[in-house]
Amino acid sequence: MTELNQILNALPWPAFIVGPDLRVGKFNSAAQSMFGLIGSDVPLVNVIRHPSVLKAVETSITTQIDHQARYLRRQIEGETAFKVHIRPVHPATGVMVCFENVDAAELLEQQRRDFVANVSHELRSPLTAIMGLLETLRGPALSDPKAQEQFFGIMANEANRMNVLIRDLLALSQVEHVQRQRPTTKINIDTVIKQACASVDQAMQTRGAEFTYRLSDAMLPLQGDHTQLVQVFVNLLENAVAYGASTSGHSILLSADVLDYDPQFQCPALRVVVSDHGPGIPAHLVPRLTERFFRVDSHRARNSGGTGLGLAIVKHIVQRHRGRLDVCSVEGEGTSFSVVLPY
Known part of the structure; x- marks a missing residue:
């Protein structure tokens, strides 16, 4: 094997040599697999028909400059983006x-x-609301105590929403920072x-939720981060309280x-x-639940104070613990979130 063959096969990317006559010469196994190359001395135009690549190769051969x-x-399965490096x-x-x-880099x-x-x-939404109310308070509502009280309450709610x-x-940034540890x-x-249950007890009482939990006597100490796991179950319980309502009331079970x-x-x-007997989630939306800022019902989520980041935080914490998050939902029957953590 020549030195050039060795260099080509050592490259982590598909690569081949194009001669001055614009014919493909030597190539590595990755290029053979990608382009179905069988032998050398194949016209480049028969291997790749992309005009910008062909032009860049011709220019590089002529000028002996990198392109x-x-x-x-x-x-059939989709498109893949490549950055083509051409070196004399x-x-x-x-x-x-x-x-x-470069698919991964472009996706990132x-x-x-x-x-x-x-x-x-x-x-932008809460800031716009606050700025509009401030303008009103400085003008038409300057001498209206009743309007001022109402507007101050709205501004406090919007400021709390931003907070x-x-x-x-x-929280999401901190979890991602230590996710590999x-x-x-x-x-x-x-x-x-x-x-976690104690943290959401007041919210459950306010919303009239019927809550029960069952803990196995066989549970052993687990390798984990106490604070982060509390956050996981608080988020799941808060979701069940906020979005798991049904016409017959809340019914939440933690087991x-x-x-x-x-x-x-x-x-x-x-x-x-963590299970509820609420309206459930459409099947086609379940895979998107842990996306940042994704909400099944955006209007309702914002009104309840949701940011669309809770389940993303849950996912990253569970991944840090080398566990998994399973979601099972049936429209009209309810939703169950299962956190499975290895011992």
């Missing part, structure tokens, strides 16, 4: 063409743009669950039991289930 191009590969090897040899898959950049847009939108959003954003402390899960063996984790596991 880049974008290549969109269309297949030698005037007599031609250029090396490498294909870097799109998620970043969406995140900034969502945060801006969520903050809750910022709190959840900080699995907790090492042993904690009592029954204490975690009881603390915790030990699985002797979980096939996915291949070890014993703890399963905690």
Whole structure:
């Protein structure tokens, strides 16, 4: 095997050599798999027909200068974006063409743009309301105590809404920062669950929720972060209270039991289930529940003080504990969130 063959096969990306005659010469196994190459000395136009790539290769051969191009590969399962790197090897040899898959990078950049847009939108609404009320207080309502009292109450609610959003954003950032670091402390899960239930007790009483919980006597100390797991179950219980209402009232159940063996984790596991008997969630929306800022009912969620970040925080905390979050929902019957954590 020549040195050039060794270099090509050492590359992590599909790559091949294009000679001065615009024919594909040597190639690595990744390029062979991607383009179905069988032998060398194939016209480049028969391998790839993307005009910008062909032009970049020709220009690089002529000028002996590095070039880049974008290549969109269309297949039945979808499109894949590649950044094409073209580097001259030698005037007599031609250029090396490498294909870097940038789908993940572009997806990350799109998620970043969406995140900034969502945060801006969520903050703009309360800020606009506050600014409008301030303008009214300075003008028409300047000498109207009754209107002032009403407007101050609205402004306080909008300011609290922004405060809750910022709190959840900080919580999400902190969870993501330590997501790869699995907790090492042993904690009592029954204490975690009881603390979470106590935290939402007042909200349940206010909404008239009927709440019961069942804890298995077999629960053992678990490797985890006490504060974060309390946050998980508080968020799930608050969701059940806020969105699990039905015409017959709230009925919420929290149960915790030990699985002797979980096939996915291949070890014993703890399963905690929070169930309600509310209207349920349409099946096509269930996979999106843990997306940031996603709400099944945006208007209702905002009115209840929801930020659309609660389940995203839950997902990241559960992942940090190497667990999983399962959701089962039937429209008209209710929803169950199951947190499964390996021992």
